[in-house]
Amino acid sequence: MLRRLLFVVLVLASCRPSGRPAVGPPRRIVSLLPSFTEILFAIGAGDRVVGRTKWCDYPPAALAVPSVGEGLPPNVEAVAARHPDLVVLYNAGPNVTAAEQLERIGIRTVLIDLNRLEDLGPATRTLGRLTGFAARAESLAAFLDSLSHQPPPSSTTSTTLAFVVWDNPPIIIGHGSYLDELATAAGARNVFRDITAPSAQVSLETIAARNPQWIAVLSDSGMPSLPGFAKRREWRAVRAVRDGHFLMVPGSLFGRPGPRSGEAIRQLRALLAR
């Protein structure tokens, strides 16, 4: 409580006197995507972030920033109440409307694409340019660019896996997804690479027939070591399920592209090498 009070006092103290036009880089940023929050902290602009979504849980310092609720679509009033001079939004339908509403009340907004590994470098450079941390952003962006330039694994030797995001009906990750890129970068082959959509419903027998060596599942921190469907009889037709070959990967690390994508690739490679 005391810390929160102190924080509020500090935030109030750091406020510009009103009425002065905004000059120079923004000092009060609301970030409406966990990936943007991570990038802002990574390039050194973390102390300017005055609002985040309730899903922004990394780095730990971000948790001290007040949450404005769901990011997609944002609660425009809650965002405006943080008196930001820049709001960073993920470029998607409902956010476009929210950005227009914020602009109308005089708050600067920027919509940034971030769906795949190769979007990370450009997104980082944009955020660096906007915040005045271009140099640090550039070195991070150069590293992130290198992640997406890995050669695809050969189809004969590499380990195969399927990302199962829901069990009934079975929803898997296809070629158009960030997770598919992570698997490729970690030297594994997603057995559903031929599906161009980011995710798709498939039949259980298709999973059984494609016979991945591993079933990868995004897990919350409190989740058991095996997903609930591992015990269901129909899933036991899939060999990896029968053999207990599950990769339980933490959702907060694997679920979003960001500065830790390299760490996610390293962890996945280590899991696959077991």
Added chain:
Amino acid sequence: MRWTLLVVVAVLALVASVVLGPAAVPLPELLHSDIVWDLRAPRALLAFLVGGSLGVAGAGLQALVRNPLADPFLLGLSGGAGLGAVLAIALHLSGPWALPIAAFVGALAALGLVYRLGLIGGTGRGGALDPRILLLGGVAIGAFAAAITTAIVALADAAELRNAFLWLWGGLSGASWDSVLLVVLYVPIPLAVLLAASRPLDLLALGEESAGYLGADVEAVKRRVYLAASLLTAVAVAVSGVIGFVGLVVPHLVRITWGHRHRALLPAAFLGGGALLAFADTLARTVVAPRELPVGVVTALIGVPVFALLLRRWTIA
């Protein structure tokens, strides 16, 4: 002749759903394939049983409420089942059967509430069930349960909650020999209750009063039919989610051919519903393979044009 044709269609639908699938299984290996034995065969049988149950439940309910628009899911059961499933996820109930059981309990709770409302609306002769109030109560309870469900999904943190809707519209992916066995043991009782009510259901078409004069115990029949049809629907939603159009369209389809006598209508609705859902699920699994369509999309895409065609022939003839 028409019975032979219906049985042939039903058998063909079952055979097709075992032979055809997204995984290439050569015909000679069909009987030795794990994919066929563990996945396709139980899924085909479950589709048939669920489709048949929905067909019979729809036919019974349409006769009960004397409304051609009645659908097994109109009586609030889908809303109750959805609320049950979402609560199971929000409360982190784990275990392979947590979701189906929670959905079944939710459907039963909705059933109980709607039934209670139906009795309140009755004409006062000590617990008469008013079919109009059953329909209105079903829609109201369903909407109320859906509102609570949406509120939980909107407010809770668990990301999996969004997938609860997928489960509810899920179709037959959860089929296994366990679920087939469960349904095989469960459905004969409500089916028998409905079949036994064939004659009074015929009379009910003349109006409740006339049916009473002709010797039907109208109140008992209404209660039995409502409960049996709802219990069939509840188990269908628990094992396969909400599959629309089968319970609405199949009774009308078979009525066009078999007329209004329930002793023939109900068995025909079972075979017809089973054949339609088995066939629709085969298409759902194969037409966009390796992807899969939600089976409810296919039942609507097949059921409605066939229905329109028959309706046209029927009204012209």
